[in-house]
Amino acid sequence: MSRHELDARRLLCPLPVIRTQDAIAGLTQGDELQVVCTDPGALNDIPAWCRINGHRIVETRQQDDEIIVTIEVG
Amino acid sequence: MTAPQRKAVALISGGLDSMLAARVVMQQGIHVEGINFFTGFCVEGHTHAIRKKDQSKNKRNNALWVAEQLGIKLHIVDVIDEYKDIVINPKHGYGQNLNPCLDCKGFMVHKAWEWMQNNEFDFIVTGEVMGQRPMSQRKDTMPVVQKESGAGDRLLRPLCAQHLPATLPEREGWVDREQLLDFHGRNRKPQIALAKRFGFTDYAQPAGGCCFLTDKAYSTKLADLWQARGERRYELDDIMLLKVGRHLRPQANFKLIIGREEGENKFMEGYRKQFIHFRCVSHRGPFVLLDGTPSDADIELAARIVARYSQGRDDDQVTLEVGFTDGRMHELQVSPLPSAEIHDEWHV
Numbered sequence: 001m002s003r004h005e006l007d008a009r010r011l012l013c014p015l016p017v018i019r020t021q022d023a024i025a026g027l028t029q030g031d032e033l034q035v036v037c038t039d040p041g042a043l044n045d046i047p048a049w050c051r052i053n054g055h056r057i058v059e060t061r062q063q064d065d066e067i068i069v070t071i072e073v074g
Numbered sequence: 075m076t077a078p079q080r081k082a083v084a085l086i087s088g089g090l091d092s093m094l095a096a097r098v099v100m101q102q103g104i105h106v107e108g109i110n111f112f113t114g115f116c117v118e119g120h121t122h123a124i125r126k127k128d129q130s131k132n133k134r135n136n137a138l139w140v141a142e143q144l145g146i147k148l149h150i151v152d153v154i155d156e157y158k159d160i161v162i163n164p165k166h167g168y169g170q171n172l173n174p175c176l177d178c179k180g181f182m183v184h185k186a187w188e189w190m191q192n193n194e195f196d197f198i199v200t201g202e203v204m205g206q207r208p209m210s211q212r213k214d215t216m217p218v219v220q221k222e223s224g225a226g227d228r229l230l231r232p233l234c235a236q237h238l239p240a241t242l243p244e245r246e247g248w249v250d251r252e253q254l255l256d257f258h259g260r261n262r263k264p265q266i267a268l269a270k271r272f273g274f275t276d277y278a279q280p281a282g283g284c285c286f287l288t289d290k291a292y293s294t295k296l297a298d299l300w301q302a303r304g305e306r307r308y309e310l311d312d313i314m315l316l317k318v319g320r321h322l323r324p325q326a327n328f329k330l331i332i333g334r335e336e337g338e339n340k341f342m343e344g345y346r347k348q349f350i351h352f353r354c355v356s357h358r359g360p361f362v363l364l365d366g367t368p369s370d371a372d373i374e375l376a377a378r379i380v381a382r383y384s385q386g387r388d389d390d391q392v393t394l395e396v397g398f399t400d401g402r403m404h405e406l407q408v409s410p411l412p413s414a415e416i417h418d419e420w421h422v
Contacts, residue, residue, distance in 0.1 A: 010344050012314065014112055014135055018152045041135070048138040053147055 001030040009066070013041035017049045024055065024073055031073045032058065036066055043067050050074075080248040081105045082230070083190050084199040085182060086148060087284050088136025090277045091201030091233060094268050096144055098232040099199050102249045106199065108148040109189055110137040111182050113157040114313050115286045136278040143274065153185060154310055161287065162306045166218075169208065171293035173285060176218065179210040183223035190228070197228040197243045204234040205259040213237075233257045233265075286317065295321055298422045302326060302366070311345065315363070318342060321422040322379065328366025329422065330376055332383050346397055352380040355405065356393035359384025374408065381410035 006023045008016035016037045023033055035046060046069045047057050054074040061068050084096035086108035100106050141148035160181050164174030179202075186198045202211050202219075210219065216238065220229050227242040235244070235254035244251040257264045269277060286292045295316045300306045302323065315331055318338045323329040333339035339361035345351075350364040350373070362380045364373075373396060381392035387410045396404045 014110075014116075014137075014150055015152070017135070017138070018112060018150050021150060022152075045135045045138055048135065048142060049148070049150075052138065052141050052145075 001032065002027075003032045003034070006033060006035045008035055008037045008039075008042065010038055012039045013045050016042040017045045020046055020069075020071070021049065021053075024053075024071070027073045029073055033071045033073065035069045035071065037069070038065055038067070040067065042069065046071070079105055080197075080243070081107070081195040082197050082199045082243075083186055083193070083195045084108050084146075085186055085201070086110050086137050086140055087201070088138075088140055088278055089201070089284060090265055090269060090274075091203060091206075093140045093144065093201070093274065093277060094265060094272070095199050095201035095232045096140075096146065097272050097274075098254065098268075099230070099249060100144065100146070102253060104249065106144070106146050107195070108137070108141045108144070108146050109186050110148060110150045111153045111157075111185060112150060113178075113285070114154045114310050115157075115161075117284050117286055140277075149189070151185065151189070153181075156185075157181065158308065161308075166215075169288065171288055171290050172296055173287040173293070175207060175210040175288075176215055178285075179219045180222040183219055183225050183229060187223055187225040187228070190225075196248065197230055197241070198225050199230050199232060201233060202231045203257045203259075203265075204231075204237050230254075286313075292316060295422050298323060298329070302329065311348065315342075315345070315365075319360075319363075320383075322416075322420045323422050324375060324379065324417075324420050325372065328364055328368045328372055328376065330379060331363040331365065332380070333360040333362065348399060350399065351397045352377060353395045353397075354380070354384040354386065354392060355395050356391070357384045357386035357389070359386070359392075359394075374406070375411075377406045377408045378411040379416065381408050382413065382416060384410070386410060387413075 006019055008019050016039060020035050043060060050057055050071055056072040056074055058070040058072050082099055082104050084106050086092050096106050138148055160174055160177045164177040166176040169175050183198060190198055204211060204213055204216060220226060230241050230243050232254045234257050236256035237258060240251060243249045299312060318341055319331040319333050321329055321331055333342050342361050342363055345363055352362040360383050364376055377394050380394055384392055386392035390409060391407050392410055394406050396406055
């Protein structure tokens with residue numbers, strides 16, 4: 001298991017979802033990906049994409065103007 | 075020997091028709107996965123997040139939501155760069171605005187066809203309904219999409235299949251043609267009835283479709299951008315900025331993008347390293363980007379316009395900060411331009 005980070009700041013949805021999808025395509029099951037976004041839409045869209053594609057949301061949190069979503073690759 | 079599980083990739087826009095088309099095929103035991111293309115012009119999603127007044131609204135992405143309702147995977151594909159050629163040089167021309175609908179549909183089905191081949195799927199499903207759209211969903215243009223996309227008879231349109239020649243999935247018995255539909259025209263009642271039958275009670279039906287290029291005001295701004303640049307090209311940032319702010323072009327060599335509220339101001343501040351920008355210091359006022367190549371006199375004129383849109387519009391002097399792309403910052407004191415001198419034709 002390895003940890004990875006993705007900077008999706010300033011991108012508007014659905015780009016944070018697309019970047020997440022593309023990053024996950026290169027990871028293996030059990031890896032963790034932390035995505036940092038600024039578009040509040042990502043708070044709904046990344047978890048929705050994870051649910052339909054079989055990945056687990058470990059945590060979502062807001063810190064100042066940033067949204068941090070941590071995903072465990074399924 | 076049992077027949078192999080057939081697989082279809084369905085174009086999912088987030089609207090009702092593509093949702094129903096996928097569901098009709100799933101009902102026949104086909105494994106369906108969704109595909110959604112992000113062109114940069116998609117209405118879905120992003121602008122909802124820019125304006126502060128819209129931030130409390132439901133921000134769901136309808137394509138993802140549809141996939142979740144259907145219980146299928148959704149693959150979202152970034153086609154921003156490839157799509158430029160479709161917008162700039164549409165072989166079949168534009169619709170009422172800068173919407174290249176027929177080329178666009180052919181392009182998307184082609185991309186789905188490539189995906190289908192790369193992922194060993196058997197056919198493509200779309201939610202097209204004959205006679206529903208003036209360009210891409212006509213009896214004479216539907217075969218054009220089939221041919222130019224390369225998908226040929228692996229393109230199934232379940233909602234109006236009975237008006238069309240049998241496709242490969244029908245001829246091979248992967249799907250039963252009798253269970254496909256005969257929708258036609260712009261009447262939405264059959265779709266609404268089918269949605270009810272499937273138990274779908276919440277779905278999106280965007281009036282102008284799912285693309286900014288069908289919007290007159292947006293297309294006017296894009297045409298203005300091309301005219302000012304002397305060539306038909308754009309980057310993603312350009313087309314994002316066409317969605318925000320008030321656009322004023324006082325002269326051919328520059329235009330101003332004036333934030334209309336806090337959410338837009340904040341979004342535009344993200345572009346301050348790429349554009350000359352203005353911020354009011356002495357009064358409350360909008361954040362403003364300048365796109366173009368202004369002279370010193372143009373900067374002065376721009377500052378007076380910005381002052382006009384600030385709370386200091388009726389004062390003698392307004393102080394502004396001007397930031398340049400090389401990082402220099404200047405403070406300027408200007409008198410707001412009288413409203414009578416803001417010409418109507420400046421508004422893009």
